[in-house]
Amino acid sequence: MSASAESYPTPGTFSPATGAELEPVEQTHVDEVKDTVERARAAQKEWRLTTLHEREEAMQAIARRVLERADEIVEIISQETGKNPSEILVNEVSGIAEYAKIAAKEAKAALSPVKVSISKIAYPGKSATVEPVPRGVIGIIAPWNYPLSIFYKPLFPALLSGNGVVLKPSEFTPRTGAWLVEQCQAVLPEGLVRVVQGGGEVGEALIESGIDGLTFTGSVATGKKIAARCGELLIPCSVELGGKDAAIVLADCDLDRTAIGIAQWALHNCGQNCAAIERVYVEDAIADRFVEKLGQIVEKVRVAGEGELCEIGPLQNHQQLDIVEAHVRDALDKGAELVTGGERTGSGLGYRPTVLDRCTAEMEVVTDETFGPVIAVVRVQDADEAVDKANAARYGLNGSVWTKNLARGEEIARRLEVGVALVNNHAIVGSMANVPWTGVKDTGTGVAASRFSYHTFVRPRTVFIDKSSKPDPWWFPANEDLQELGETLVDFSLGSLTSVLRLAKVAGRRVKAIQKLARGD
Numbered sequence: 001m002s003a004s005a006e007s008y009p010t011p012g013t014f015s016p017a018t019g020a021e022l023e024p025v026e027q028t029h030v031d032e033v034k035d036t037v038e039r040a041r042a043a044q045k046e047w048r049l050t051t052l053h054e055r056e057e058a059m060q061a062i063a064r065r066v067l068e069r070a071d072e073i074v075e076i077i078s079q080e081t082g083k084n085p086s087e088i089l090v091n092e093v094s095g096i097a098e099y100a101k102i103a104a105k106e107a108k109a110a111l112s113p114v115k116v117s118i119s120k121i122a123y124p125g126k127s128a129t130v131e132p133v134p135r136g137v138i139g140i141i142a143p144w145n146y147p148l149s150i151f152y153k154p155l156f157p158a159l160l161s162g163n164g165v166v167l168k169p170s171e172f173t174p175r176t177g178a179w180l181v182e183q184c185q186a187v188l189p190e191g192l193v194r195v196v197q198g199g200g201e202v203g204e205a206l207i208e209s210g211i212d213g214l215t216f217t218g219s220v221a222t223g224k225k226i227a228a229r230c231g232e233l234l235i236p237c238s239v240e241l242g243g244k245d246a247a248i249v250l251a252d253c254d255l256d257r258t259a260i261g262i263a264q265w266a267l268h269n270c271g272q273n274c275a276a277i278e279r280v281y282v283e284d285a286i287a288d289r290f291v292e293k294l295g296q297i298v299e300k301v302r303v304a305g306e307g308e309l310c311e312i313g314p315l316q317n318h319q320q321l322d323i324v325e326a327h328v329r330d331a332l333d334k335g336a337e338l339v340t341g342g343e344r345t346g347s348g349l350g351y352r353p354t355v356l357d358r359c360t361a362e363m364e365v366v367t368d369e370t371f372g373p374v375i376a377v378v379r380v381q382d383a384d385e386a387v388d389k390a391n392a393a394r395y396g397l398n399g400s401v402w403t404k405n406l407a408r409g410e411e412i413a414r415r416l417e418v419g420v421a422l423v424n425n426h427a428i429v430g431s432m433a434n435v436p437w438t439g440v441k442d443t444g445t446g447v448a449a450s451r452f453s454y455h456t457f458v459r460p461r462t463v464f465i466d467k468s469s470k471p472d473p474w475w476f477p478a479n480e481d482l483q484e485l486g487e488t489l490v491d492f493s494l495g496s497l498t499s500v501l502r503l504a505k506v507a508g509r510r511v512k513a514i515q516k517l518a519r520g521d
Ligand code: NAD
Pocket: 141, 142, 143, 144, 145, 150, 168, 169, 170, 171, 198, 199, 200, 201, 202, 203, 204, 217, 218, 219, 220, 222, 223, 225, 226, 240, 241, 242, 243, 273, 274, 275, 369, 371, 397, 437, 443
């Protein structure tokens, strides 16, 4: 099963659980991408005129179709990723209707026009409204780790805002993306949601194709390249990149719950989660007991291929398995202690869930994203050392503190340099449509989900109405009253009450002078 970089199978042609070959999916020619975007743009012209209520109903209809066809998509995802069916059903499929419902509520908050408050003294007769306007066609470029649900965060807000969408699934999971687009197409106007298939070159073509906004989820290296190009093209873009999440375990935690909670959020999806707990900073006082318990729990986690029931699938691809093995080797070479795991399972790309104790900042498993089923435990003296070490990472997505003292936990969590700070849980908000999913540092500047993510999907348009029949007093011509008008406005801004009367007088004289100029007297 070992593969060198040169001999990796073509992405998307290999089932990671069984090793079976998969029929390749037809790639989109780069020259066709622009046309695909144009078709979505044509459909968007009608869609943008629909009401939010109509769009909300369409999102529910898409969600219903997905739920009614759950068996189909579970099988496709299982084939492409090796995850077990119940894991897919729970984590990717079952929550879609609720997600769409809450996303619609967030849309209402984000898309409601705002009447601007304008001073009647400084700007008589004027009013303004700021209304969010759909940008046009949004490109969505996605990774393979949650091949269906990764799309929910940008797809629903993009459509609810009145945009067309072109999806580019990962080349490792093309069938899942295509299937989701089919469900959208069955409900939405023809052409509004479309798919392009392929790797980086198709992603690049999508960015060059005239899209009006982009959401990218993927690696730091690709995300930085994409953000730079979007900057040059002035395309608003949201980049959600890698992570190396830390959990801080304090001596007063509930040991049983903490150990299983950390195992859950480290190994969920075989650790192929941008917000997987990859580093655990544990206070010395309970380190021995914590490591022993964590080891016992992790040892019992079954990987696909180990019987009917299993908690996690394999790594999705050979590249990822190679990174996991390299990180574990590097840690052991540098003195980490293997508590459990550290080897392949012998079935497909399965890797035994692994706990490494006494890890240090010299090890890749502590500094670089592993994106696999590996937990690096770092022992620390106290919470301050834990916070310093957690914040030394170049990533910052989620960070959690595990303690029975909630007030102290909250205070420590706020000191973490992350987008989502938690106490006694981790990564859970990733499935919530009304909580922003965002990070700091190399995790990227993107904001996904919730009303806070709408910058990529809408632009603010100001509609300004002037009902005044008179010209404004600062219009041409300049005359001796203009200086006085300026001085009076300064006094007015400084809060002088008498300035209001003076302002009315000088403005009145100015308006007459302006009207005289306009009449040509
Ligand atoms: P990747 O960067 O290799 O690929 C992501 C997507 O970008 C794919 O669709 C790929 O085809 C496309 N792509 C590659 N090169 C491109 C280019 N030059 N121009 C345009 N598109 C291009 O990432 P991956 O290996 O698929 O995903 C794993 C990474 O995603 C991990 O780092 C993980 O942490 C991150 N991730 C982040 C989040 C988050 O919300 N922050 C969520 C899931 C995954």
